[in-house]
Amino acid sequence: MSERVYTVVPAPRREAIRSMAKRGERVDGRKPEEYREVKLEVGVAGNADGSAKVALGHTKVIAGVKVSLGQPFPDAPNAGVQVVHAELIPLASPIFEPGPPDENDVELARVIDRGLRSAPALKLENLVVVPGKQVWRVFIDIYPIDHDGNFIDASGLAAMGALLSAKIPKVLVTPDGVITRTEEKVPLPVADIPVFVTIAKIGDVLVVDPCYEEELVMDARITFALTKDNYVCAIQKGGRGSFTPEEIERALDMALNIAPRLRAVLENLRQAGGA
Amino acid sequence: MTGATGVKLLTEDGRRLDGRALSEMRRCRIEAGVLKNADGSAYIELGRNKIIVAVYGPKEVHPRHEALPDRMLLRCRYSMLPFSVADERKSPAPTRREVEISKVIREALEPAIFLEEFPRTSVDVYIEVIEADGSTRVASITAAAVALADAGIPMRDLVAGVSIGKIEGKLAVDLSGIEDQYGEGDMPIAMMPRLGEVTLMQADGRFTREEVAQALQMAREAIQRLYEEQKRALKERYSKVLAAELGEEQ
Numbered sequence: 001m002s003e004r005v006y007t008v009v010p011a012p013r014r015e016a017i018r019s020m021a022k023r024g025e026r027v028d029g030r031k032p033e034e035y036r037e038v039k040l041e042v043g044v045a046g047n048a049d050g051s052a053k054v055a056l057g058h059t060k061v062i063a064g065v066k067v068s069l070g071q072p073f074p075d076a077p078n079a080g081v082q083v084v085h086a087e088l089i090p091l092a093s094p095i096f097e098p099g100p101p102d103e104n105d106v107e108l109a110r111v112i113d114r115g116l117r118s119a120p121a122l123k124l125e126n127l128v129v130v131p132g133k134q135v136w137r138v139f140i141d142i143y144p145i146d147h148d149g150n151f152i153d154a155s156g157l158a159a160m161g162a163l164l165s166a167k168i169p170k171v172l173v174t175p176d177g178v179i180t181r182t183e184e185k186v187p188l189p190v191a192d193i194p195v196f197v198t199i200a201k202i203g204d205v206l207v208v209d210p211c212y213e214e215e216l217v218m219d220a221r222i223t224f225a226l227t228k229d230n231y232v233c234a235i236q237k238g239g240r241g242s243f244t245p246e247e248i249e250r251a252l253d254m255a256l257n258i259a260p261r262l263r264a265v266l267e268n269l270r271q272a273g274g275a
Numbered sequence: 276m277t278g279a280t281g282v283k284l285l286t287e288d289g290r291r292l293d294g295r296a297l298s299e300m301r302r303c304r305i306e307a308g309v310l311k312n313a314d315g316s317a318y319i320e321l322g323r324n325k326i327i328v329a330v331y332g333p334k335e336v337h338p339r340h341e342a343l344p345d346r347m348l349l350r351c352r353y354s355m356l357p358f359s360v361a362d363e364r365k366s367p368a369p370t371r372r373e374v375e376i377s378k379v380i381r382e383a384l385e386p387a388i389f390l391e392e393f394p395r396t397s398v399d400v401y402i403e404v405i406e407a408d409g410s411t412r413v414a415s416i417t418a419a420a421v422a423l424a425d426a427g428i429p430m431r432d433l434v435a436g437v438s439i440g441k442i443e444g445k446l447a448v449d450l451s452g453i454e455d456q457y458g459e460g461d462m463p464i465a466m467m468p469r470l471g472e473v474t475l476m477q478a479d480g481r482f483t484r485e486e487v488a489q490a491l492q493m494a495r496e497a498i499q500r501l502y503e504e505q506k507r508a509l510k511e512r513y514s515k516v517l518a519a520e521l522g523e524e525q
């Protein structure tokens with residue numbers, strides 16, 4: 001599709017979308033609590049240790065995992081390292097500019113990082129090779145490639161897809177700390193499968209999984225990352241508007257409702273031998 | 276019992292390391308109009324946190340292409356001085372953390388400002404943390420709202436913030452640095468106190484649905500107390516301004 005992409009919605013269109021929301025209708029025909037179809041494909045980048053491509057309607061995100069051996073952080077000598085990086089590249093939309101990461105890139109990466117870390121998605125303590133000296137450093141790089149809204153949720157799914165499909169070299173360590181890599185590959189120690197659910201507020205209406213046009217007219221958004229036991233492991237409010245506490249609770253219930261379906265997409269992958 | 280990280284944050288009688296009860300905020304003191312050059316300013320002490328906020332504007336937008344045709348451009352810069360942190364010197368270059376916090380602080384303040392009344396102008400909010408001891412982003416918001424009011428920017432409401440944390444499985448109001456570092460979760464919340472609307476909400480750690488609802492309620496109560504201190508600071512500032520003006524007339 002190559003419709004004109006605008007950055008400001010013309011006032012009549014804006015009013016139309018907002019009054020549609022009041023009637024419980026959305027621009028793409030969905031209901032307020034209806035999530036778009038999720039498509040997940042793994043192994044999309046052969047040189048990565050794990051990779052996934054997610055389609056959320058027209059939104060597409062690729063995530064790749066690369067691991068390398070390195071030193072642990074001084075304040076966590078017996079834990080592996082997780083690094084999340086995201087970049088909103090101009091390939092994905094005319095609204096993105098080339099250049100160093102701006103606040104939107106940084107926010108996206110940090111929200112995904114917090115959700116994965118708090119769940120926790122990875123058992124970082126199982127990524128230690130030589131305690132205090134050598135650990136696996138897991139780099140998760142997220143690149144949206146087509147923009148139709150809700151990059152946070154799509155990025156979360158892509159990141160988890162990449163982690164679940166990753167295979168890293170099995171290493172042998174001699175008593176004096178010499179590391180040799182074997183040909184054998186092992187999966188990453190995945191402890192939980194957090195999913196991110198974003199809800200947008202348009203006027204007084206809450207809609208799940210906003211598309212790009214809805215993001216342009218929304219007052220605010222709120223994202224919940226949820227563990228498989230229904231713990232909230234990250235929250236991020238964004239946008240120029242506000243929520244009443246009651247709206248936040250209602251948004252959280254919407255997120256709790258949709259989360260198992262999103263997680264099932266990732267769990268299917270695991271059962272299919274992806275991990 | 277100790278928390279997930281194995282560091283004890285509660286004493287036998289359920290008190291926190293600094294002697295506070297779980298629902299108790301640290302001492303908070305705000306002063307408005309602390310700088311000569313800024314159009315508005317404020318200083319906040321929340322426990323050991325010390326933060327200065329300066330507001331410049333409304334003024335012409337530079338660079339000009341950033342000007343918005345339908346509303347004011349609000350810009351925020353949250354920054355920690357290199358010596359403000361307990362551990363090693365922080366590099367003066369903006370970190371990713373500061374970049375994100377600057378964004379969420381701006382989005383926490385925007386709902387309170389009549390942005391649409393000032394098209395093609397900018398207001399710049401500069402936040403410098405002098406001493407940090409947990410909850411700096413919410414303390415910055417509490418002070419920034421006072422600085423904006425001090426600058427005379429028309430606002431729907433003030434904004435005040437508090438962090439709700441989880442220590443040893445229990446919710447606690449206003450996390451200190453050590454509680455943030457070793458606790459099981461941090462949930463900063465900012466609200467417009469009069470309107471009761473949430474303008475900032477973040478979280479890391481693990482919270483149940485009920486804990487999220489309870490945290491919102493605890494935040495609401497703490498924010499009302501901060502609101503009183505904000506109003507006190509503004510009244511004190513303007514009773515001084517008024518006294519000075521009356522003195523000149525006589």
